[in-house]
Amino acid sequence: MQDVTSLIPPVPHAFGFTTEHALTRQQARRFLEENSPREHARALHDDRLGYDPALYRRVLELGWLGLTLPESYGGAGLDHLHLMLLWEELGRALTPSPLFGALLATHAISLSRHEAHRGRWLPEALSGELIPTFAFGEPKGAWGPRQVSCRAEPKDGAWQLTGVKAHVPFGASATLAVVPAVDHRGEVGLFVLDLPSAGVEREPELSVDSTRRSARLVLSRARVPHDRRLQGDGARIFTQVCTLGYAVLAAEMVGAGEQVLELTRSYATTREQFGRAIGSFQAVKHPIVNMLCQLELARSLSLGAGAALSDSRLIDQPEVAERAARMAKAYGEQMLSHAVQKGVQLHGGFGFTWECDVQLYFKRMLWTRATLGDATHHKAALAAALFA
Incomplete structure (x- = not known):
């Protein structure tokens, strides 16, 4: 059995707050108090989209989606402590937005070894040209690389995705989804799928929290170009x-x-x-x-x-x-x-x-x-x- 202390995550020596961290929190709290009070969440309870597109665009203009992404792609290049402070404020305000799914999707894209992937989709996501999400959920609540049930089969120079993705954050309104699927070799791949798309049926789900909408994606041989598989493990x-x-x-x-x-x-x-x-x-x-x-x-x-x-x-x-x-x-x-x-x-x-x-x-x-x-x-x- 390994030493227990080796399992305890070390705290970096430089761990601590700076003026920049304080400004991140102050800016976020002030903006959300003025633009996303709890009455805003209540007002969107029965809204079809479940979020305010104008508010989401302003959030993108503030750089919140790209807080930790490289500056070369339009991000701010800040550390993850900034991200934690921002999400504390989002939790206080209960802000309805597609930001969670977009954050996971852009993080996945940023980890691709293919420069063309990062250079294409990250700037578009940060500018609001597209609304990405990450389809991590499987039917019956499973998720993670060992639980992926969606299949990806090569055909005619492209990939065909078949399966069901559940609880996709704001999946009914997203315009792009990063979809995990298992290929013909049994390896997990992440495929970038445009929405809407032929072979994809989107079914809005009933969520216990109206500020966090989700949908099922039913994939029936949905076609993804061969070069839209994220490069890497x-x-x-x-x-x-x-x-x-x-x-x-x-x-x-x-x-x-x-x-x-x-x-x-x-x-x-x-x-x-x-x-x-x-x-x-x-x-x-x-x-x-x-x-x-x-x-x-x-x-x-x-x-x-x-x-x-x-x-x-x-x-x-x-x-x-x-x-x-x-x-x-x-x-x-x-x-x-x-x-x-x-x-x-x-x-x-x-x-x-x-x-x-x-x-x-x-x-x-x-x-x-x-x-x-x-x-x-x-x-x-x-x-x-x-x-x-």
Whole structure:
């Protein structure tokens, strides 16, 4: 059995916040408070698209999609701590947008060894010419390189994709999808598919969280030109994309948990019972303090995952960042689950109504828990590494 300390992701020596990090958070919070308040999420509940295209274009203009992508393709070239801070703010605001799927797709494209792939699709995604997504989900909730069921067969100088992709983020409105599929040699490849496209049927899904729309892609010999397979180890790229997904979802849960804490604390200091604010009672204030303690631990794990993703010393050890991101995702779910349950409870009867904003975060928790693995799944993966 390997040394336990070798499994603990190292924190980079340069880990810490700079003025640039503070500006990223401040800019994001100010913009979202002014342009994407919670009323905005409520207003889009029954909207066909589920997001505001004009707001998404402004987000792209701010460079949020390309925050960590190279400047040569239109990105900002910043470290992943910036990304974690941004997604905390997106979690606070519950901003409805295709940003999550687009982030995973552009990350996959950036890992392709083919310069033409990066030079073509990254600038188009960052400018808004196309809306990309990443089709990581399989039927029955599976995902990951070992669970890919979609098939890719070579025919007439192209690839034909057949299978079903489920829970594709904003798959009904995306204009390009990165689709994992297994080729005739049994190897996982990532194929760039235009949407809409012949042989592709898009079926909108009913999501527990209306701010996070998804769709099924039913592929029936959908044709993909031969040169639109991302170059490199498809399974390895897929794993690295999932790692980024764990990390940003963990950061998003931190932001959501922080907002639930603020909402609950505010209610407890203004709602009176027996002639005094309910926050003065031990049975109310102690659970709120527990929320704060769990929140700060979740934040530490989230930032640790961001630091591991940014550490150049770990470029050849992607499993280190993967473990850090899994820990952050697992604990972030536990923290947010506890926060929203206590938030609803401490709001009393009002907490069970549509008017109470905590229910919006409850739904986001359910969506995030089910996406890219719940705490039980990630703990099992970490245990397998720990006891290997």
